[in-house]
Amino acid sequence: MKNKIRKFCILLSIFIICQFTSGCYDSREIDELAYPIAIGFDKGEGKFLRMSLQIAVPTKVAGGGEGGGGGEGGQSSVSITTLETPTIYSGLNMINTYVSKQINLSHVKAIVFSEELAREGIEKYINALMRGREFRGTAYVLVAKGSGNTAEKFIREVKPELESNPAKYYEMVLNAYGYTGFTAEAKLISFYRNMTSYTTQPVAVLANVSEFEDSDDITLEYSTYKQKGRDYPLPGDYTAGNMPKVGNIKTEVMGMAVFDGARMVGELDGEETSYYLMVEGKYGYSYVTIPDPQAKDMFVLLNLKQSRKPKKRVEMVGDKPQIYIDIKLEADILSIQSGINYESIEKIGILEKATEEFVKTGIERMVKRTVEEFGSDTFGIGESIKKKFLTWDQWVAFNWKEKYRHSNINVNVDVKIRRPGQKIKTVPAHGSEKEEK
C-alpha cells in the first residue's frame, strides 16, 4: 500500500514537473497581444527597410466591453505606425518599445510591398516571413504601385466604409476576384512556392490609392485601351489607382504584378488578370462586356463562368515550345443593348462566336505579353512538360524559363450560352418615331 502511494506520488510529481518544462510559458492572453492586420514594406533610407504596421484597435472594432456598438464617433479602428528598421523581426522589437502590447502576426491579412522594393527583389523578405511561425500562408501579397513609400501610403489610406473591422475589408476585397475577376489569388504560401519553382512564377495583387480627388479630374489617359487597339475603354482596361472613380474609399485593388523569381517585371490590367484567372482555372464568374457583333457602339453583357478546368499542353517543336490552351466557358445573357434577337437558336451562334473571338484575342495577347515582355511563366504551363524528363537534373538543364521566351501560343476558347436570363427576347420600347430620333 505504501509502495502504491509512493509510486502515485512519483508519477504525480513527474507530471507536475513536465508542466514546467512544457510550453506553458507560451501562453499569452488575447488581450496581452496586439494584432496587426496589414503590414507594409517600403524602401527606406539607404539599405534599410521601412515597415508600416496597421494594428487593429479591438475596442474600436468590436465596440468595447460595454456593448456600446459602433458609435465611437470618427475614431479610427486601427493604429498605424511606421519605422525604419534593418530587418522585419528587429522592427517588431523596436515597435514594442512604444506599442504597449506584444505584436502577434498571426492575423495579418495583407502584406504590401512598394513597387520600388518589388522591382528590386523581395526574396529575403518573403523567406523571412515564411520562416516565422506566426505568419499565415493565407495572407495576400500586394504590390503598391508608384514610386516612393507607396505601401505606407496605401495602408494609411485603407479606411473601409462598410466594415468597422479593416481585417474584414482586406478579406472581402481581396477575395472578390471570384466574382469580379480583376485581381489574382496571390497568397503568401503560393507566392513562396512559385518563387522557388522552376516553372511557375509568382504574382501579386496590384494596389494603389486613387489618383482622382474630384470627379472633374477624371481622365481616361491612364487606361490601357489604346494599347489594345480599342476606341473606348472596357471595364477591365485599368490598373489600380487609375480607375475613373471618386469616393470616400480611396484604396483600389485591380490588376496584378508579374514577378520573375522575386523581382517584379511588369503588370497586367484588370481584363488581363481575368484572362490569367481563366488560364489558371481560378476564374469564378463575372460580368463581361462584349462589343455587339452586329451593331456598332452597342454592347452585349454576359455573365461568364468557367465550366471546366482549362487544359494546358506543351509540345516541343524543334527548340520552340508550342503552348496549347483549351478553355471552356459558359455564359448567361444579362443585357443586349441593340435588341437583336441573339436568344434565338439561329443567332445564338453569332454571339457565341463573337465571345469566343473576343476572349481568345484577349488571352493570346496576355500570354504573348508574359512570353515576350516579361519572360515569366506565370501560369505554370511548364508543369505539363516536366513529366517528360527522367531525372531532375535533366529538367533543370533543360532551362524551361529560357525556352518559354520563344514559345508559340495556340488558344482555343469554347463558349456556350446557356440561359437568356429572365427574358427570352428583347421587346423594344414603343414611342413615336420622332422621339426616337
Next chain:
Amino acid sequence: MADFKNILKYLFLYHEPDIQEEFILKEKESEKAGKEKTSERRKEISEDKQKTDNKSKTSKESHESKLISKNLTDNIEYLKKVYSIPTNGDIVLREFEIVAKDKTIPACIIFYDGMTDRTIIDLAILQPLMLLSNLEVKDKGKELLEYISKHLLVHNQIQITQNMGKVIEDINYGGCGVFIDGIDAAFACDVKGWEHRGVDKPETESVVRGPQEGFTETLRTNTALVRKILKDEELVVEDVSVGKRSKTPCSILYIKDIVNDSLVEEVRRRLKGIKVDYIFDTGDLEQYLEDNPFMTTPQIIATERPDRVANALTEGKVAVVMSGSPFALVMPTTNIDLLQSAEDTYLRFPYVNLIRIVRMVAIFVSLLLPGLYVAITNFHHEMIPTDLLLAIEASREKVPFPSVVEILIMEFAFELIVEAGIRRPGQLGPTLGIIGALILGQAAVAANIVSPILIIIVAVTGIGSFSIPNFGLGLSFRLLRFIFIFLASVAGFLGISLGLFMYGIWSCSVKSFGVPFMAPTGPKTYSNFLEQFVRSPIWKKEKRPDYLNVKKVHKQAKISRQWSQDNKKKDKQQKYEIQK
C-alpha cells in the same frame, strides 16, 4: 540508488501487466470452465464467512441457530430480550389464549406496529384463533400444529418454522410471529402493510412517448412492474439479502433462457460477497458492486423506469432491484448505454437520430468547450476568425483576471447555482435560477469581472451537461470539465488531446461485469458500428449485443415485418393470374 533505478525501470520499461480482470464474461462453450472457477471462489468466500463468523459470534448471529422452545414463556423471555421490550416502543407483543381441542392454550403474537396491516392481523389471525377455535371441526384427530395451521390460521401466507432466526427475520420485515405453548415451532405470517408511495411518474427520466410508470420503494411492487411488462415465465426474480444486520431484500432479475449464466453467477457472487451491516439504497449498492470505483463514469445504469429494465433484460442483461429504493440497477453497462435515453426505442428512428446527434454535440460541448476556450485564448490565437478574436479581445479589455481564473469563477458560480437549485426544491428553485443566472451573469459582466463571451460559454456548457441522458454521466463530465480546463491552461490543445487520450485509454481498460466498457467499439465485436451512434429502423435490430454472449442471439426474425412480404406475394400472384 538501487531503489531509484527500480522506480525508473518500473516507469519506463515494459512489463507484463498483472492480471487484473477478476471476471471475464465467457462464451457459451467455455462456460463450464468459468463456472468451476467461480464456484471455487464461492467456496473460498463461504470459508471466509465461516471463519469470520467463528471469530465474532455476536448475539445477532446466535439466534439464527436458536430453536424455538416448547415452552411459551421461554420464547417470550427470549423475544423480550431480543426486541428490548418494553424499551422498544413500536413492537407489539400480545398474549392471548386459544381454545382448541377442548383445551385452553396460551399463545402470543409479535409484530411491529406500523409495518404490518392491522386489519389482517385482527381478522385473519387473531379472530380465528381466539373466537373461531370454538367452532366444531369434523376432523379432530390431527396434531395441534397441523390443526392450527390447516384450520385456524386463515391467512394466505404462513410459514411454519422451528428456527427462531427465521421468525425474527420475518418480523423485522413486516411479518408477525405466532407462538403457541406446547409446540416447538412458530408461525411466521406475511402481513406486510407499511405506508408507501404509490406508483408514480418517473421524475428523473421523463419521456414524451412511452409508459409513465416508475419504480417505488417497495420491492414486490417493483418486481411486479417488470413482470407485468414482460409476462414471461422464464423471467426469474431471484431473492438475495444484502447487509449483515439489515438483511435488505434484493432481487436479481434475469430471463433464464437468454442471459449468460456466468453473468448471473457473477452478480449473485458479488451481491453475496458484500460485507456490510446496513445498506440503504441502490446508490450504495452500486458502489459496492462496480468494477472501478475510481473511474468517473458510472459503470452500472440506475434507472427508475420498469420498461427500461425490461428492455435491458430482453437484451440479456441482469437487473438488481432493492427494497427501499426506487432505482433498479442494470448491468453490465457499456459507454453507449449511458448515452441512450429510455425514449430512444419508442420514437421513430429519423427523429431519434436528430436527438442523438444533438446529444453527441451536447456531450462534446459540456466536456470540452471551456477547455477549448481557454486553449484558444491562451495558445492558439490564429485559430479563430479575426472578427471573433477582436471581439474577445475587446470584451476582455477591462477584465482583470486571466481567462483561466475567469472561467473558473463562472464555472464555480454555475455549479453553485445547480447545487443550490437541487437542494432547494419546489417554489424556491426557479427563484434561485433567476437570481443566479440573470442577476449574477448580468452583474458579473457589468462589473467587468468576466467577459460576456464567457457567460455564453458557461451557459452553453451548462445546458449541454443537462442534456446528457444519464445523471451519473452528466456529473462525471462536470467533474472532468475542470480537469480539461486545467490541462488546456497548461498546454493548450496538446493538453486537451493528452487528456482525451488518457481518458480513452482508461475507458478502454475498464470492464463492467466482464464486458469491456467501450464495447462494441473498444474491442470490436460483431455489430453495426454506426448503430452505436445513430439508430437504424427497429426491424433491422435482429441480434442481441454480441458482447453479452447470450444464449439466444436473435431477438427477432430476419424479416420481422412479415406482412409486407405477404403483400408482395399476393401482388405477384394476382399479376400471375391476370397474365393467365
